[in-house]
Amino acid sequence: MQGANDQDGPPGSGEPSRETGVEGVSEPLALFPLTGTVLFPRSPLLLHVFEPRYRALVADLQEKSPAQRLIGVIHVAPESPESDYEPIGTAARLAHVRPRGDGRSDITLLGAYRFEVRGEVEGRPYRTAEVQPLRRPESTAELSREEATRFDDLLRLCLAETEQPMLEQMLRLLGDASAPPAARINTVCTHLDLPPRIKQALLLEDLPRRARALVEILSRRRAILDLLRPFRAHSEHPARN
Numbered sequence: 001m002q003g004a005n006d007q008d009g010p011p012g013s014g015e016p017s018r019e020t021g022v023e024g025v026s027e028p029l030a031l032f033p034l035t036g037t038v039l040f041p042r043s044p045l046l047l048h049v050f051e052p053r054y055r056a057l058v059a060d061l062q063e064k065s066p067a068q069r070l071i072g073v074i075h076v077a078p079e080s081p082e083s084d085y086e087p088i089g090t091a092a093r094l095a096h097v098r099p100r101g102d103g104r105s106d107i108t109l110l111g112a113y114r115f116e117v118r119g120e121v122e123g124r125p126y127r128t129a130e131v132q133p134l135r136r137p138e139s140t141a142e143l144s145r146e147e148a149t150r151f152d153d154l155l156r157l158c159l160a161e162t163e164q165p166m167l168e169q170m171l172r173l174l175g176d177a178s179a180p181p182a183a184r185i186n187t188v189c190t191h192l193d194l195p196p197r198i199k200q201a202l203l204l205e206d207l208p209r210r211a212r213a214l215v216e217i218l219s220r221r222r223a224i225l226d227l228l229r230p231f232r233a234h235s236e237h238p239a240r241n
Contacts, residue, residue, distance in 0.1 A: 029072040029091060029115070030057050031127040033082050038199035039073040039090040040186035041111040044170050050104045053125040058105055060124075061094050069094035071109060072131060074117070075196055082127075086200055087117045088134070111186065114203065148181065151211055154218035155188060162221070167191040185211045192217075 032047075032054065039045050049058055061069040074089035076082055092109035099105045115131040159168060170187050189202050189210060194217070202210050 028121040028128040029070060029131045030061070030124070031072045031074055031085070031089075031117075031120075031129055032057070033074050033076040033085045033127070035076055035078050036196055037073070038075045038190065038196055038203055039092060039109070039111050040189045040199075040203060041090055041113055042180070042183040043111045043187040043190040044095070045073065045092065045109040045111070045190065046170075047107050047109065048104065049107055052103075055103050055105070056124075057126045058094070058097060058107060062097065066093075070112065072115060072117075072129065073109065073111075075200055077196070085117075088114060088200070088203060089117070090114050090203070091131070091133075111190070147208075147212065147215065151185070151215050151218075154215060154222060155184075157222055158218050164191070164193065182207055185214065188214060 034047075037045070049055060057071070061071070070091045070093060072089050072091050074085045076085040090111045091113050092111050094107060095110045096108040097105050098107070114134040116134060118130040118132055120127060120129045158164070167188065170191050171184065185207060189199060192214075202213055205213065
């Protein structure tokens with residue numbers, strides 16, 4: 001994981017100046033407000049689409065070229081009106097659609113770049129907005145080998161002793177250890193069972209700070225698991241005893 005920088009944008013873009021490698025977004029971005037979900041760049045996300053307005057969104061995106069099939073995933077707090085969403089979100093590419101035959105569908109998104117909402121645009125059944133891609137605060141920052149090893153070790157221990165089925169599924173989808181470092185770190189941020197407010201704060205950080213914060217979080221979890229180990233019920237899974 002050495003050499004992981006905060007390279008948002010399409011995988012393999014490698015552009016140094018902006019997360020997206022572009023000067024801006026040429027057209028309004030469709031917004032998908034989600035309660036309890038904060039998506040990060042390079043992380044996959046599976047969604048079940050059933051509302052008529054989002055069925056229309058998926059249909060509209062499928063009419064576009066693959067590079068233009070973008071959805072802005074933004075977090076909205078529980079019990080808050082949908083309009084009260086966070087101003088910073090992640091644009092995601094529509095990577096796969098599996099129709100269910102009744103108008104519903106299961107879709108796979110892949111986070112591309114972070115953005116800030118500038119203002120909503122009328123005219124569609126779903127929310128759309130003018131957005132501005134975020135600049136990277138530290139485009140050349142790297143993780144040390146020691147930090148990278150510590151992150152991987154703690155993640156492995158966390159997955160061995162706690163139930164994180166969605167996170168494990170998404171890491172397998174990425175290719176586990178063969179996935180780029182940024183994808184692994186950001187996928188953990190998206191799918192680890194953390195409060196959304198903490199995830200939203202991590203979204204504002206650059207990748208190295210994000211990774212170091214995760215190491216601190218996983219370290220605290222490891223310490224709690226070690227403390228509780230004598231009191232935990234015996235499991236048929238040795239790794240969870």
